[in-house]
Amino acid sequence: MVANDTHPVPASKLRSPGFKLVILVLLTVLMAVPLFVIQLALLDRQSRANDAAQDIANGWGGAQTVAGPVLFVPYDQEAETVVDGKTMQSTQHLTAVLLPSSLTLDTKTATDTRWRGIFPVPVYRAALGLHAQFDKAALDGFVPQGGHMFWNQASLGVMISDVRGIAGNVTMIVNGKPVAFQPGIGVDGATGIHVPLGLSAEPDSLTLSADLSLRGSRELNFAALGRQTSAHLSSAWPDPSFSGAFLPTEHRIGPQGFDAAWNIPYLARGYGQSFATPDGVFQTLESNSFGVKFYQPVDFYQLVQRSLKYAILFVGLAFLVFFVAEMIVGRRLHAAQYTLMGAAPVLFYLLLLSFAEHIGFAAAYLMAATATVGLTALYAASAFASKARAGALFVVLSGLYGLLYVILIQEDYALLIGALVLFCALGATMFATRRLDWSRIAPEPA
Numbered sequence: 001m002v003a004n005d006t007h008p009v010p011a012s013k014l015r016s017p018g019f020k021l022v023i024l025v026l027l028t029v030l031m032a033v034p035l036f037v038i039q040l041a042l043l044d045r046q047s048r049a050n051d052a053a054q055d056i057a058n059g060w061g062g063a064q065t066v067a068g069p070v071l072f073v074p075y076d077q078e079a080e081t082v083v084d085g086k087t088m089q090s091t092q093h094l095t096a097v098l099l100p101s102s103l104t105l106d107t108k109t110a111t112d113t114r115w116r117g118i119f120p121v122p123v124y125r126a127a128l129g130l131h132a133q134f135d136k137a138a139l140d141g142f143v144p145q146g147g148h149m150f151w152n153q154a155s156l157g158v159m160i161s162d163v164r165g166i167a168g169n170v171t172m173i174v175n176g177k178p179v180a181f182q183p184g185i186g187v188d189g190a191t192g193i194h195v196p197l198g199l200s201a202e203p204d205s206l207t208l209s210a211d212l213s214l215r216g217s218r219e220l221n222f223a224a225l226g227r228q229t230s231a232h233l234s235s236a237w238p239d240p241s242f243s244g245a246f247l248p249t250e251h252r253i254g255p256q257g258f259d260a261a262w263n264i265p266y267l268a269r270g271y272g273q274s275f276a277t278p279d280g281v282f283q284t285l286e287s288n289s290f291g292v293k294f295y296q297p298v299d300f301y302q303l304v305q306r307s308l309k310y311a312i313l314f315v316g317l318a319f320l321v322f323f324v325a326e327m328i329v330g331r332r333l334h335a336a337q338y339t340l341m342g343a344a345p346v347l348f349y350l351l352l353l354s355f356a357e358h359i360g361f362a363a364a365y366l367m368a369a370t371a372t373v374g375l376t377a378l379y380a381a382s383a384f385a386s387k388a389r390a391g392a393l394f395v396v397l398s399g400l401y402g403l404l405y406v407i408l409i410q411e412d413y414a415l416l417i418g419a420l421v422l423f424c425a426l427g428a429t430m431f432a433t434r435r436l437d438w439s440r441i442a443p444e445p446a
Contacts, residue, residue: 061165103226
């Protein structure tokens with residue numbers, strides 16, 4: 001028989017500092033399992049918050065994008081087609097699209113916060129003044145070559161992404177005459193309102209104005225349709241987040257609200273003034289929209305999400321603190337004790353999420369961190385049989401959670417701060433254990 005050279009590791013070897021460090025690394029990795037469960041809980045709460053926002057949007061109005069007015073004129077055009085080698089004439093029935101020569105938007109919004117359970121959603125009522133002009137040069141150059149325009153069927157359309165937010169009937173003044181809007185816009189894939197112009201022939205120009213009351217939630221956007229587009233937006237909301245393809249040329253933000261102005265020239269838009277058909281037109285217009293998000297400055301779900309990215313790091317640092325303390329003090333800790341102390345920083349994130357939904361992120365972080373550090377320090381007082389050592393650990397752990405908070409609020413410097421923390425933690429560990437014999441045998445626990 002062949003002798004078996006495999007020998008079990010002596011039990012005494014399992015008490016060496018080197019082996020203990022390996023166990024702590026494995027424990028740190030295992031803590032990823034409950035952290036993943038907390039991540040799932042966070043995603044569920046975010047989904048509930050989005051459902052609450054959608055519920056309010058269904059009754060009040062969602063995020064709004066306004067694009068208009070746009071001139072639609074049906075026309076016929078002769079085209080040649082080849083069928084079985086024969087050239088045949090056919091008539092195509094199409095609709096041409098023309099954008100205004102100038103567009104001015106003046107909007108004032110009254111904002112409020114609606115609640116669904118514990119979830120807040122910012123809503124607004126916008127009073128939109130719209131002024132546009134189609135000049136003669138644009139109208140003359142609008143007729144497709146060989147096309148026959150049906151000006152008596154011409155209409156103006158205003159795309160509104162969520163027509164449920166229209167708060168009243170709308171009348172447009174066209175060359176000094178009032179014309180009432182009608183539902184729908186008559187273009188596939190677009191929602192809004194339109195007004196038949198009832199023209200007998202091609203007009204010299206069109207001058208338009210309308211006042212629109214519009215409800216919505218979270219954000220309000222406009223499309224830059226004019227050859228020269230000017231927009232002004234004011235609101236009492238103190239925390240705007242300007243977004244879209246163009247940022248304001250001028251803006252003022254203060255505790256009483258904000259004022260913003262945009263001036264967008266034709267060359268900055270990236271598309272022309274007319275289209276042969278309306279296919280895909282509104283998707284093109286929306287791609288260059290601009291506006292504002294009624295930002296909620298304390299987006300605690302995002303902050304909790306960011307804090308979870310550092311969870312394994314801080315669980316590992318907590319283990320490292322106790323490991324170094326164990327090596328310095330000389331009082332051996334069991335793996336079960338490490339597991340219990342590791343559960344505290346894991347539960348910190350669950351406490352943070354649950355508190356933040358009710359009292360805000362900053363207060364929730366303070367409460368969760370205080371509870372976690374306090375519980376860990378009390379347990380350490382028993383594990384190390386010393387209140388002084390537990391007090392020192394309380395200070396160290398408080399510093400770690402303070403650093404985590406700094407990393408969360410200093411987004412631009414998060415990577416730099418995190419790297420420095422890790423480097424300092426490694427340096428402190430190397431210094432504290434510089435005389436440690438990693439292979440020595442720890443004494444049996446009393």
